[in-house]
Amino acid sequence: MMESATVGFLVVSVIAWVIVAVIFGLCASTIAERKYLNGGNYLLLAFLLGPLAIVVAGFMPARPRPAPTGMVSLECSVCNARQNVAKEKHWFSCWQCKQRTDVVAASR
Numbered sequence: 736m737m738e739s740a741t742v743g744f745l746v747v748s749v750i751a752w753v754i755v756a757v758i759f760g761l762c763a764s765t766i767a768e769r770k771y772l773n774g775g776n777y778l779l780l781a782f783l784l785g786p787l788a789i790v791v792a793g794f795m796p797a798r799p800r801p802a803p804t805g806m807v808s809l810e811c812s813v814c815n816a817r818q819n820v821a822k823e824k825h826w827f828s829c830w831q832c833k834q835r836t837d838v839v840a841a842s843r
């Protein structure tokens with residue numbers, strides 16, 4: 736049987752750890768969401784790594800901005816300009832170099 740002082744110390748330690756993990760988790764998820772990454776994953780990562788989750792989120796490369804609903808974000812095969820193309824289209828004409836590109840080829 737543990738003494739009540741030991742149990743009290745454990746309870747306070749767990750509560751402090753949860754508060755610290757939530758604070759670091761919110762910081763890490765904010766950084767991640769600004770890079771279009773899944774913020775929930777970084778919130779969970781903070782419970783495992785604590786402040787290191789912020790460092791991991793900081794070093795992760797940003798994803799391209801997601802396309803609006805009904806569109807896909809594709810890159811021109813000639814000039815690498817990123818553009819949003821309607822999902823039902825089979826080809827697009829690049830806004831920058833006017834190159835006609837097949838959607839299947841640009842998705843690779």
Ligand SMILES: [Zn+2]
Pocket residue numbers: 811812813814815816829830831832833834
């Ligand atoms: Zn182009």
